Structure formats: structure tokens, C-alpha cells
Amino acid sequence: MTDAASATAAAKKSSSSPTDAFGFDQLARALEPERDDGNREYKRRLVDVAPERFEELVTQLHWRCLAEGAGEALYDLGVDDDGTVFGLSECEMEESVATLKRMAEAIECDVSVVCERRTKTGKRIATFLVRRRPCSSEHKEIRITTLGNVDSGKSTVLGVLTKGGLDNGRGLARGGVFRHKHELESGRTSSISSQIMGFDAKGNIINYSNPDVREAHQLRWEQICAASSKVVHFSDLCGHEKYLRTTMHGIAGSLPDFALMCVDANRGGIIGMTREHLSIMLGLKVPFFVIVTKVDMASEENRVATLDALMKMLKRPGVHKTPILVRDDIDVMTSVKNIAGGVITPIFQASCVTGLGLDLIRMFLNHIPSRRTFKPLEGDRALVHLDESFSVQGIGTVVSGLVVSGKITTHASMLLGPDGRGAFTPVQVKSIQNKRVAVEAVGQGNTASFAIKPKKGHIHKEEIRKGMVLCDASVQPKATWVFKAEVIILAHPTTLRVNYSPVLHALTVRQAARISAIEGKDLLRMGDRAMVTFEWCHRPEFLCEGTRIIFREGRTKGVGVIRTICADVPRTPPRTYKTTHIATVESAHVAEAR
Incomplete structure (x- = not known):
């Protein structure tokens, strides 16, 4: 059996473990075959490249980096197109790197090493990041929303990542993220706060020069954007149940590429709004990753119990995620390759006081890909x-x-x-x-x-x-009162019937909508799926087919997708007590006359 075959077999064997689903220990010897699309490229070697071949390689790099990767690409040297790992000698690696740098220079990009490993024979395999240099008018943007229970450390994590320095354990880092005075006093987020984190062409963080030192003079957003090739845009959402509608508006209206869910390691389990936020992410089909916070203050017993509860929650029916504990840079790159598909969920363990695990999170954010969630209108109209x-x-x-x-x-x-x-x-x-x-x-x-x-x-x-x-x-936009959506009921203690009026979220729209018809059924129970006709209660809205919706009464009750826009259907005339009473009296007079 060859080295590649044995590595693949070992990887399959190790995939039974929930924390090593991709066989990380064998990753240096077995990779999946190269795809025609995407921004990842395998090259066995770039040695003695002829001028004609060099032009072909530059054209290929331009496609991978600028067209498929929106300004960045990952190059693996020492790997064949079918994923077989061969490795390169020291001389071959040096010449291949020099060729790759010349290729990147031809399209105004920079090259930086991501990670490197060796085969059993001592040969080198390396992954390189090729990224477009900063442009004042354009940069790659990744949108990430933060979710999690109250007091799980969401704002503190963002404060440490975007401002630099470490937290003092008493709210120093989160002070730069809060927007209102009452948030500083209570320590709880009640509004949507935006923060950005910039990376240059070589993967260096623009926000600060030293991640362990909190600088007195923070860079302004325009300074960060001007020097960045890639900008990660964070939306810090609320964790308290009282602000659930603000949280739902933030994640539904921002169309995020990914979500960041924070879990407190000191709780010993999954509590509060974490499950509710998970159902929102699943309903909107948003891939996410998890940061287990406060590992410095949690006992080993609580930390293990929290991880076990998290694993069970992610693997339960209806969620079907593959949780992966991220321990090193190889784990990070494997997570980067697979997270956009929504199958795996990377789990980081971090402390904002000691700095444990923050380097892996920064590396992950540097290489995380964008997700093409937009479907432009015909003709690319604005x-x-x-x-x-x-x-x-x-x-x-x-x-x-x-x-x-x-x-x-x-x-x-x-x-x-x-x-x-x-x-x-x-x-x-x-x-x-x-x-x-x-x-x-x-x-x-x-x-x-x-x-x-x-x-x-x-x-x-x-x-x-x-x-x-x-x-x-x-x-030629049209406002509509009535639309049809295919929905599934996630949770409800009783039944849903016609005239039930939940609060419905569709992108930035938030309004009560009445169920006017249910196709093929008289009522809906938990777990039922049906085509439902909704009618807005207060005003018409502009909607597009294919938009995902969430409806709730307090907490989330169901999710769905808009299938038909009934733009020509008028509103049902509103019935007040006065009009209802007059109609009843008239009906009674007609009955007496007969």
C-alpha cells in the first residue's frame, strides 16, 4: 500500500472521532483532489519554468486569486492535482517559492507562508497565501455576526481582536465596543455595534502592531481600510432575551457570511439563549464557528462538561454539524477549506485575559473565505x-x-x-x-x-x-401585501391556525403578518411543513422570491422561504369593532326581514 493510500485509510479510521473528523494527524500526507472552482491550487513543483509555461501559470493564478477568490488564493507546493503529497527538497522548495513570488508580482499580489509540514522522508510541503495589495477604492469584505448567551464574552472577544491588548478581567476590552452609557454600566450589549479588523496583503493585522499591547491611539476606520486588502466586519449582537428582536434583526438583515457563537466554559453546559441563537443560524443557513471563552477561569471539570454539551448539541438531529476542536495551524487551514459548506463547525478555546488561543482565531479570520450569498438582480441593477x-x-x-x-x-x-x-x-x-x-x-x-x-x-x-x-x-419595485412561503414549524406548544399573527423577519423587514391560508391543512403543529399565505398587518413591503424568513411569538416559532409574491392581491379590508358590530346588526335585520 502506498503512503497516500495508507494515509487516506488512516484518515477514514480517525474520522469516527468527533474532534478529529478529517484526520488532522494524517493531513500532511493526504489531501482531497483539487477542484476546478475555488481559490485553492495544488502544484507539485515550480522548477525550471519556461517563459510560455510561466505565462500560463500567471493566467491561472489570476483566475484563482482575483476571479474565484475575490482577491486571494491559497497555493500548496509539493502536492499533486489529485491530492497526493510528494514533498519537495530544500532546493526545489526555494526555487518554487521564487517562481510563485514572480507570478504574484505579475498581478500585483504579495505572497506569505501560511503553514509548513514535512513528510516521513523529510521533504517539505507548504501552503502560501497570495493576496492582492491594498487598493484605496476596493477591498475584500467578510461579514461576521456574534451570537451567544448573555455574559458569554462576545463584546470582550471583539474588543481584544479589533483593539489589541488583553482584557483585565473587569470589562476593559468590551468598553471600546459598547455604544451607550447604560451598556458600560450593566456590561450587557443592547444595540448592534459594528467593528472592523483589517489584514494587509501579507496577512499582518492593520489595527495594531502588537496584539498583546493595547495602543493609546487607535487607528480610524478610514486608516484601516486604506491599508487593508481584506476587512472583516463584525456585528456585535445582544445576548439577553429582552433584546431578542434586535438580535434577530441584526442577523437577518446583515446577510452575514459567517456567525461567531460564544460559549462560556465556566458554565458547565449550554444555557440561556444559546440554543435559540443556534436555531436562528440554522433557519437562515448561516455557517458558524464557536469560541469557548473564559477557559482561564474555568475548572477542568466545567470546561470538559461544556465541551461535551456543545458536541452533543451540534450533533443532535436537526443540526447535523461535525464539531472540530482546533488545536494548531493545520486544524485552522482544514477548517478554512470546509467551513463555507456549512457541514463542519470549528471550535476554538480562548482566554481574553491570558491570550490563550487568540493567535489561532486571528489566523482563522485572516484566511476565512467569503461566501457568495448574493443573487444580483437581472441586469445587475442596484x-x-x-x-x-x-x-x-x-x-x-x-x-x-x-x-x-x-x-x-x-x-x-x-x-x-x-x-x-x-x-x-x-x-x-x-x-x-x-x-x-x-x-x-x-x-x-x-x-x-x-x-x-x-x-x-x-x-x-x-x-x-x-x-x-x-x-x-x-x-420597477412594487410593494405587496400578500405572499406565499414554504415554512416549517420549529417549536410551538399548541397549534397554528388561520389568523395567527406572529412577528415576521425577512432581511431588514420586521412586521406582524397574519396567516390567511394554509394549503392542504387546517392547522400546523411542531415539525409540520406547509405552503402558507401571509398578509402584512400594518403596511405593504418590498420582497423578493427566495428570501429566507423567520417568524416568532416571543422566541422563534418557525422558518421558511418566500416562494411567490402576490403583488396584485389587495389587502383584506381591516375589521374594527365598529365595522364588525354594524355588519352583525345588518345581518340580523336581513334575517328578521326574511
Whole structure:
């Protein structure tokens, strides 16, 4: 049996362990075959490359890095296309690295080593990161939301990762993440806070020079973005049950690439809102990774109990995740390759006081890929889902949201709506800011702020609400009262019938919706799946087919996908006590007359 075959067999044997599902100890000798798509490339060697072959390699690297990887690619040297590991001698590796650097220079990229290992015979295998150099007008953006129970350390983790330095155990790190005074006093997040973490072309962190030292003068967002090739955008969400609707709006409206779930190692199990947040991520099909925090203060008994409970929760029916404990850089790169598929869930153990495990988390964030969650409108027409509005003195009304399709430039003519009557107002974009930096244009996948001015009259901050859209006139948007969705009931103590009115979340839209019809059934119980017709209770909304929805009454009750938009179906006339009483009296008079 060959080395590769024996390694593959050993990997299959070790896959029975929940913490070593991919056989990490054999990874240096067995890899999966190379894929035609994606940003990962295998090369056995780059030695004695002819000029014609060099041009082919540059073209291939350009495709892997810029087209498939959105500005970055991973190159494995010493590995054949079928995943067989051969390894390179010292001279072959040095020449291959030199060739790779010349290839990267031809497309204005930099090369940095990610990890290196050796075969049994002593030959070298190495993985290199090829990343585009910083561009002031464009950078790769990864969106990550943080979830977890209250007091699990979400804000502290983000404070340490984005600001540098370590926590003092009394709330030092989280102070730079909170937005309000009452959050500082209570130590609990009650609003959505945004933080960014930048990486340059060689994988160095831009936010700070030394991760163990908290710098007195923090870099501004525009400085971080200008020097970064890749920016990780964090959304710090609430953990307390009282702020669940804010948390649901944050994860549903931001369309994140990934989610970060924090679990307190000192609890000895899974408690509070962790299971609720897990159901939200599963309903929205968001891949996630877990950070087990506070391992410095947790006893060994509590830490092991927490990990065991976490493993059982991730592997239970309905979740079907493969949990993987990340111990070294090889584990990190294996997680990076597989997390976008949503099958595996990497688990990190970290302490924000001692710094344990933070290096592996930073390495993971540096190499984590983007997930193509957007489906642009036909013709790549511009569309923005708005989630916030505010007034700026001297500028006027400003709206912010996620660009899900197309490209928006300054002075562009757009439509804003729908209002309470379902109408759209023509407006002009006066200026644009992306990551607090003034730009001339912003493209799909970025969150930006837009200063707008209506073509006629005035528009105030109070007239704009969450759930409205800013779109190109060619979209010809229509507000709808009625739509059909395929839903599944996750949890409910009794039954759901017609006229049940939960609060429904669809991207940035948040409104009560009434069930007006259930196809093929009279009622729904926990676990049932059906096509349901919903009708908004208060105002029409702009929706797109294929949008994932969550509906709740307190906690999450069900999830679904919008299948049909009934734009031409009018609203059911509202029935108040007065109209109901008059109709009853008229019916009684008619009956007496007969």
C-alpha cells in the first residue's frame, strides 16, 4: 500500500472521532483532489519554468486569486492535482517559492507562508497565501455576526481582536465596543455595534502592531481600510432575551457570511439563549464557528462538561454539524477549506485575559473565505436594503444599508420606499460613505451610508423605517401585501391556525403578518411543513422570491422561504369593532326581514 493510500485509510479510521473528523494527524500526507472552482491550487513543483509555461501559470493564478477568490488564493507546493503529497527538497522548495513570488508580482499580489509540514522522508510541503495589495477604492469584505448567551464574552472577544491588548478581567476590552452609557454600566450589549479588523496583503493585522499591547491611539476606520486588502466586519449582537428582536434583526438583515457563537466554559453546559441563537443560524443557513471563552477561569471539570454539551448539541438531529476542536495551524487551514459548506463547525478555546488561543482565531479570520450569498438582480441593477436612518447637521437625511445588487454612484437617481401606502419616492444620492470613508461608488456586498435628497419637497428621518429599500428605477419595485412561503414549524406548544399573527423577519423587514391560508391543512403543529399565505398587518413591503424568513411569538416559532409574491392581491379590508358590530346588526335585520 502506498503512503497516500495508507494515509487516506488512516484518515477514514480517525474520522469516527468527533474532534478529529478529517484526520488532522494524517493531513500532511493526504489531501482531497483539487477542484476546478475555488481559490485553492495544488502544484507539485515550480522548477525550471519556461517563459510560455510561466505565462500560463500567471493566467491561472489570476483566475484563482482575483476571479474565484475575490482577491486571494491559497497555493500548496509539493502536492499533486489529485491530492497526493510528494514533498519537495530544500532546493526545489526555494526555487518554487521564487517562481510563485514572480507570478504574484505579475498581478500585483504579495505572497506569505501560511503553514509548513514535512513528510516521513523529510521533504517539505507548504501552503502560501497570495493576496492582492491594498487598493484605496476596493477591498475584500467578510461579514461576521456574534451570537451567544448573555455574559458569554462576545463584546470582550471583539474588543481584544479589533483593539489589541488583553482584557483585565473587569470589562476593559468590551468598553471600546459598547455604544451607550447604560451598556458600560450593566456590561450587557443592547444595540448592534459594528467593528472592523483589517489584514494587509501579507496577512499582518492593520489595527495594531502588537496584539498583546493595547495602543493609546487607535487607528480610524478610514486608516484601516486604506491599508487593508481584506476587512472583516463584525456585528456585535445582544445576548439577553429582552433584546431578542434586535438580535434577530441584526442577523437577518446583515446577510452575514459567517456567525461567531460564544460559549462560556465556566458554565458547565449550554444555557440561556444559546440554543435559540443556534436555531436562528440554522433557519437562515448561516455557517458558524464557536469560541469557548473564559477557559482561564474555568475548572477542568466545567470546561470538559461544556465541551461535551456543545458536541452533543451540534450533533443532535436537526443540526447535523461535525464539531472540530482546533488545536494548531493545520486544524485552522482544514477548517478554512470546509467551513463555507456549512457541514463542519470549528471550535476554538480562548482566554481574553491570558491570550490563550487568540493567535489561532486571528489566523482563522485572516484566511476565512467569503461566501457568495448574493443573487444580483437581472441586469445587475442596484438594490439596497435599509436598516438605519439618521440626520446629520449640514448634510440632511442619511440612510444606511447593505448593497445586495449592482453598484451605486454619487448623484445617481434612485427610488426610496415603500411608504405606508406602498409608494416609492424619487431621490438623488448626494454622497456615499463606506466604512466611514467617503467614496464615489459602492458595489454589491458592502454596507454603506447614503446622503439622499428627494426630487421634490423634503424627506425627514422619521419618514424612513427599517425594511425600506433604495433601488434603481429600472427595478420597477412594487410593494405587496400578500405572499406565499414554504415554512416549517420549529417549536410551538399548541397549534397554528388561520389568523395567527406572529412577528415576521425577512432581511431588514420586521412586521406582524397574519396567516390567511394554509394549503392542504387546517392547522400546523411542531415539525409540520406547509405552503402558507401571509398578509402584512400594518403596511405593504418590498420582497423578493427566495428570501429566507423567520417568524416568532416571543422566541422563534418557525422558518421558511418566500416562494411567490402576490403583488396584485389587495389587502383584506381591516375589521374594527365598529365595522364588525354594524355588519352583525345588518345581518340580523336581513334575517328578521326574511
